[in-house]
Amino acid sequence: MQTSGEKLPSGKTILRRYADNGSLLEETHSYGLLEIGIQMDFAAGIKTGELYFRKHRMVGRRSYEKARPLTRTSPLLILPLKMSALH
Numbered sequence: 412m413q414t415s416g417e418k419l420p421s422g423k424t425i426l427r428r429y430a431d432n433g434s435l436l437e438e439t440h441s442y443g444l445l446e447i448g449i450q451m452d453f454a455a456g457i458k459t460g461e462l463y464f465r466k467h468r469m470v471g472r473r474s475y476e477k478a479r480p481l482t483r484t485s486p487l488l489i490l491p492l493k494m495s496a497l498h
Contacts, residue, residue, distance in 0.1 A: 412436070447478050 416426045428437040434456060441448030441464065448464040463475035 447475070449475065 412431065413429045414426065415429075416424065418424050422442055424439075424441050426437075426439045426441075427435060430436050435453045437450060437452050439448060439450045445464040445467050447466075450462040450464070451458055452460040452462075461472070463470050463472055465474055465478050
């Protein structure tokens, strides 16, 4: 597995984890030490799940969406989760 990361001038940190074949497994966007963040999981290039963080704790999507406008640049547009990918 390979990982990569970048820190943007806004303070946002983006971390990506890749499978041996180069496909994206996980991508995390956060500010500070999980002041606000989202972790997206992928399988075969399809998003299979999301976890949301606010003030160092896991929260629901509603709490994340409410806090997101408070950041200087919001994490990437959240793509709709294909429910069939979860079954």
